[in-house]
Amino acid sequence: MPIDPVLAETLRIVAEEGTLEAAARRQHMTASAVSQRLRLLEQQLGQRLLVRAKPARLTEPGQAVVRFARRHALIEHEALAELGLEARGESPRLSIAVNSDSMATWFLGALAGFARRHDAQLELLREDQDATARHLASGAAVAAVTSSPVPSPGCSVTALGSLVYVAAAAPAWWERWIGPSDRAQTTRVTAEALTCAPRIDFDRSDELQATWLRRLGVDPAGTPRHFVPSTHDLAAAVEAGLGWGMLLTFQADPLLASGRLLPLGGEPVTPPLFWQVAKTPSRLLDELTEAVVSTARRELRQE
Structure with a gap:
């Protein structure tokens, strides 16, 4: 059974908003309609995708579906733009996990350059660099600044340099x-x-x-x-x-x-940082990666 992208998009919005009621308001429908979509998706895939708590939590299969939904929405938006057709709904949302120290130093400059050229909505998920990769695995982010050189599922890795x-x-x-x-x-x-x-x-x-x-x-x-x-x-x-x-x-x-x-003396600590991004064929993600990597190569220590 193929994944229905409309139903998967509803699951993504529930995961982002935390409750069915908030997701319903964002999609201009009732909470009952959102619940029906989720039940239909779970029936089609034969998997429990969401723990209906407050906030709602994705199961591991649900995380995989949300990763699909994020990437499908991005590809669809870019395809419609290339065809000269107006995209439905909101502009694409790129969620990026990033550590606080990068955000305070070099990372926002990279995003500002990217945002001047594109209308994508950017959502930053602040986390320690040792923990940002979990947002990739959960489907909460399509890219991350992380200390891990080991790629998350479906992601590529590029070395950025080190903070000192x-x-x-x-x-x-x-x-x-x-x-x-x-x-x-x-x-x-x-x-x-x-x-x-x-x-x-x-x-x-x-x-x-x-x-x-x-x-x-x-x-x-x-x-x-x-x-x-x-x-x-x-x-x-x-x-x-x-x-x-x-x-x-x-x-x-x-x-x-x-x-x-x-x-206090001692040697400086220079943890290496890496850029992990979804391997989705996307011009937006390619240009985001170019902006992040080029800024990091200028601002971070290169071994």
């Missing part, structure tokens, strides 16, 4: 956990101090600080940590002395130069 992070802390943190601070920093950071002193992680999947600690022979599992899930606010928390953290060089450099932060 350095370890730093405020003088107040240094004085409490290391000793009196001065410009010369005659007192050095020790493994013993780092075992007791708090660090700041973006979230529970953030591995930057843990990577730096392991290089110094410190087990990160046994060290205290705070969570600040914002690139800007994490830097502000480090400056305020809440804990030490790995900061992007564009954040750290002026603070280090002014003495508002002190370097």
Whole structure:
């Protein structure tokens, strides 16, 4: 049984909106009609596609159908444009999973250049770079900036380069956990101090600080940590002395130069980033990829 693209599109909208009622409003129909479409699609495919909770959740077969719906809508829109016919409904929506630090530095510039040439709607799904690939697998995104070089199902991978992070802390943190601070920093950071002193992680999947600690022979599992899930606010928390953290060089450099932060030493952490995108024959996705890759090659460290 082939997948009905109209019914699959309804499933996609339910997944995006979270409830049948919200999906019904977006499609200008009743919630009962949306439910009937979903039941018909599940009957045709012989699979349970949606867990009807709040918010609604896709099953694994449902994720596959949503991936199909996203790619079908994109191909249809471009085919109609090439035929000189007006596309139905809204312009294509490109959902992209991206880490907060890329969004705060180079990624929005790449999207701005792309958006000046195209009318596609862009939806950014913010996630740690170690977790963005799951949005590709679930069908929630057609592309992602990720730390994984292993392609998600139906995706291609391109290396982008690396962001550069350095370890730093405020003088107040240094004085409490290391000793009196001065410009010369005659007192050095020790493994013993780092075992007791708090660090700041973006979230529970953030591995930057843990990577730096392991290089110094410190087990990160046994060290205290705070969570600040914002690139800007994490830097502000480090400056305020809440804990030490790995900061992007564009954040750290002026603070280090002014003495508002002190370097903790050690090698910078430079996690590589990759661009994963659906292997759908699409001019829009090709041009999005070109914009992202060309900007990354200019802005990120290239090994």
